[in-house]
Amino acid sequence: MGVAMADSFDLVVIGTGAGGSAPASRCRAAGWSVAVVDDQPYGGTCALRGCDPKKVLVGGTEAVDLHRRLTGHGVEGEARIDWPALMRFKRTFTEPVAGRREAGLEEAGIARLHGVARFVAEDRLVVGEREIEAKHVVLAAGAAPVPLGIPGEEHVRTSTEFLELDALPARIAFIGAGYIAFEFSHISQHAGAQAVVLGRGAPLAHFDPDLVHRLVARTRDSGVDLPTGTTVTAVERVRDGFRVHAEGSDGDAVIAADLVVHAAGRAPNLGGLDLSRASVLADARTGIAVNEYLQSVSNSRIYATGDAALPAGSLPLTPVAAHEGAVVASNLLHGNAKRPDYRGIPSVVFTLPPLASVGLTEADARDKGLEVRVQLEDTGSWYTNRRVREPAGMSKTIVDPETDQVLGAHILGPQAEEVINIFALAVRHGLTATDLRQMIYAYPTHTSDIAYMV
Numbered sequence: 325m326g327v328a329m330a331d332s333f334d335l336v337v338i339g340t341g342a343g344g345s346a347p348a349s350r351c352r353a354a355g356w357s358v359a360v361v362d363d364q365p366y367g368g369t370c371a372l373r374g375c376d377p378k379k380v381l382v383g384g385t386e387a388v389d390l391h392r393r394l395t396g397h398g399v400e401g402e403a404r405i406d407w408p409a410l411m412r413f414k415r416t417f418t419e420p421v422a423g424r425r426e427a428g429l430e431e432a433g434i435a436r437l438h439g440v441a442r443f444v445a446e447d448r449l450v451v452g453e454r455e456i457e458a459k460h461v462v463l464a465a466g467a468a469p470v471p472l473g474i475p476g477e478e479h480v481r482t483s484t485e486f487l488e489l490d491a492l493p494a495r496i497a498f499i500g501a502g503y504i505a506f507e508f509s510h511i512s513q514h515a516g517a518q519a520v521v522l523g524r525g526a527p528l529a530h531f532d533p534d535l536v537h538r539l540v541a542r543t544r545d546s547g548v549d550l551p552t553g554t555t556v557t558a559v560e561r562v563r564d565g566f567r568v569h570a571e572g573s574d575g576d577a578v579i580a581a582d583l584v585v586h587a588a589g590r591a592p593n594l595g596g597l598d599l600s601r602a603s604v605l606a607d608a609r610t611g612i613a614v615n616e617y618l619q620s621v622s623n624s625r626i627y628a629t630g631d632a633a634l635p636a637g638s639l640p641l642t643p644v645a646a647h648e649g650a651v652v653a654s655n656l657l658h659g660n661a662k663r664p665d666y667r668g669i670p671s672v673v674f675t676l677p678p679l680a681s682v683g684l685t686e687a688d689a690r691d692k693g694l695e696v697r698v699q700l701e702d703t704g705s706w707y708t709n710r711r712v713r714e715p716a717g718m719s720k721t722i723v724d725p726e727t728d729q730v731l732g733a734h735i736l737g738p739q740a741e742e743v744i745n746i747f748a749l750a751v752r753h754g755l756t757a758t759d760l761r762q763m764i765y766a767y768p769t770h771t772s773d774i775a776y777m778v
Contacts, residue, residue, distance in 0.1 A: 333359045335656065336449060336458040338441050338597070340425060341368020343630030343645035344464035350653040352434050359435035359458075361451050366429070366436070367421035369466045370642040373484040378507060380414040381487075382674045385514035389546075389676045393713040405515035407492040414487070443602035446623055460625050462652055463597070463612060467590035467631035467640060472499065476559030479566055480584045483508065492517050493582035497568045499556045500588035501527040503673055506539075508585065509548045510675045520549040520579055521587075522556050522570055528673060532685045532734040534700065535718050539679050539736055542716035546676065551577075559584050590640070592632050602626065610634045617660040618652050627652045637666035644669060668752030672741040677714055680744035683732030683751040684722050696731060697723045701777055703737055708770050714738050719777045721747075721757070728756035730778065739770035746774055 334356035337344040344360065352358040360366075370376055384405055391403035429436055439452040448457050469482055483504050496512050498505040501523020509519035521527075521543075527550070528536045544550050554572040568579040592611035599606050605613040605622045612628035613621045614635055620626040629652055630645030638644055647664060654662040670682040689696045703709055703717035717737035724731055733747035750760060757778035765772035 331455070332457040333357045333435070333459070335359075335460045335462065336361060336441075336456065337462045337464060338362075339368065339462075339464035339466055339630070339632070340364075340366040341464060341466055341630065341645065342370060342642045343466075343632070343649045344368075344462055346646070346649035346653040347462045347464075347627070347629075347656060348429070348434055349432060351656055352432050354657055357435075358433075359437055359456065360429060361437040361439070361441045361449075363438070363440045365422035366425040371421045372418050373487055375642055377414050377418050377487050378511075379674060380417055381410060381511050381515075382507070382676075384410045384413075385511050386676060388514050390712060397713060405492075407515055408490060410515075411488075411490060440596050442596055442598040443604075444598070446602050447625060458625070460627070460656060461602075462649075462656075463594075463626060463628040463632040464630050464645070464649065465593045465597070465632055468593040468595070469586045470589045470591045472556070472586065472588060474556060474558050476561065476566075479559045479561050480586045482586050486583075486585050489583075493565075494518060495565065495580060495582045496520070497522060497566075497579050497581035497584045498587040499523075499568075499584065500586070501525065501550075501552075502587065502589060503528075504585075505587035506543065507674050508587065509550075510543065510546065513546055513548050514676065518547070518549070520551075520581070522551070522554045522568065522579070523588075524553065524555040527552065528679070530671075531673070531679060531681050532720055533687075534720060535679055535734050535736045538716055538718050539673075539675060542677070543675065590631070592634070594632065615660075616663045617655050618648055618664065619655065619660060627656070635664075638664070639666075639669050639671060641669065641671060665752075668748040668750075670744045670748040672744065674741065677716055677737050678740045679734075679736045680740040681732075681734045682744055682748045683730070685732060685734065686720065686722060689722055689731065694731075695725060697725045699723070699778065703773065703777075706773060706776075707768060708739075708773055709737055711768075712738055719773075721778050723757045723778065728758055729754055730757055730760065733777070735777075737770075743770050743774065746771060 335351045335358045337348045337360045340362045348358050388403045437451045441449050441451050495518050497520045505521045509521050512519040554570045556570050558569040560567040565582040566584050570577045603623045604620050612633040614633045618627050629648040631640045651662045651664045673679040699721045701719045704715050709717040720734045722732035730750040760778045761775045
């Protein structure tokens with residue numbers, strides 16, 4: 325059914341990703357008039373230009389990497405990435421998203437507005453040439469790459485553009501040493517490019533350094549050039565590509581590249597909203613200042629979810645945004661009573677092999693003054709690694725010695741992204757190391773290794 329384009333709505337949701345879905349759909353189901361606004365194709369970052377398409381590319385490179393590791397051990401022949409074909413496969417996931425999302429919104433009776441939204445008053449917004457009034461607003465506009473502030477920044481492509489490459493360049497430089505740089509460099513290297521990761525700080529700084537050190541070594545073994553402590557100072561366009569100028573502990577360097585990708589971090593995408601006109605307090609790094617109910621502390625009609633607001637304990641991850649969206653929907657409909665629960669949020673770097681983490685790191689525990697039992701295991705020689713000839717493997721668990729509760733877990737190795745969910749369950753619900761040891765697991769599986777990790 326068609327949706328009448330009114331000038332006033334009970335709820336306006338800015339963003340069409342995970343953080344805004346629940347408020348829009350649940351409030352509409354309760355009889356509210358609802359509009360959604362997005363200046364990008366509908367569907368949000370994860371489904372269109374983030375986790376989902378990235379993991380499709382990872383799937384192809386995982387297959388090639390496994391084939392190479394098993395070559396001469398029962399597997400023969402050649403395996404390689406056909407990049408254009410892999411991208412066509414990826415697009416079978418991304419291309420239908422916007423159409424399906426818009427059709428679902430129309431069927432639900434939710435108005436769809438395309439364009440950049442900006443506030444003109446505490447309860448009024450302009451989208452394109454149209455001004456609308458909103459009793460409530462949910463800000464779920466996601467994140468955007470932080471400005472690099474270097475000469476030649478206009479030559480640097482975003483992660484979104486990387487995910488749309490029809491052909492893979494031979495030499496790719498990634499600026500940054502976080503999730504995007506590590507994941508995309510592994511994809512690129514295993515697909516046949518030469519990748520270099522240029523990060524000025526500690527790589528993957530939010531993960532356990534012992535496991536990161538092992539992953540850095542494995543990354544270099546795969547062929548990725550990974551100098552540490554490197555600050556990019558400029559990007560220069562030349563006839564045959566680009567020159568990336570950098571400063572490092574070993575002196576200045578110039579790196580030749582056919583493509584330079586921004587992987588130096590993202591920040592709340594709030595720049596065009598003109599928040600001051602709505603009396604909304606915000607920080608460039610942590611986004612909208614919200615209370616425990618995810619409501620703006622300075623404009624009570626406004627809530628924020630996902631990357632638009634990063635209160636203490638939150639992480640910029642899609643499942644967290646979806647959780648926060650459900651919390652906001654409840655608070656809109658029933659009054660402020662529900663708070664987000666940030667216990668036991670797992671995070672994963674989808675490298676080859678993946679690195680996963682949940683709960684406290686060893687450093688976190690020490691900083692808090694906690695007495696903890698730390699169990700570090702080199703799992704590279706364990707059956708589950710040897711079976712697929714993956715030499716890089718490590719686990720570290722953090723346990724309270726008095727209560728036996730699992731406070732944190734960190735895993736590098738095959739299927740780490742799956743195994744970490746069991747540890748997340750333990751952290752979130754207070755399970756003990758004994759609980760995990762006494763569990764009867766399907767065997768032989770990566771999950772059955774948990775009994776030896778705690």
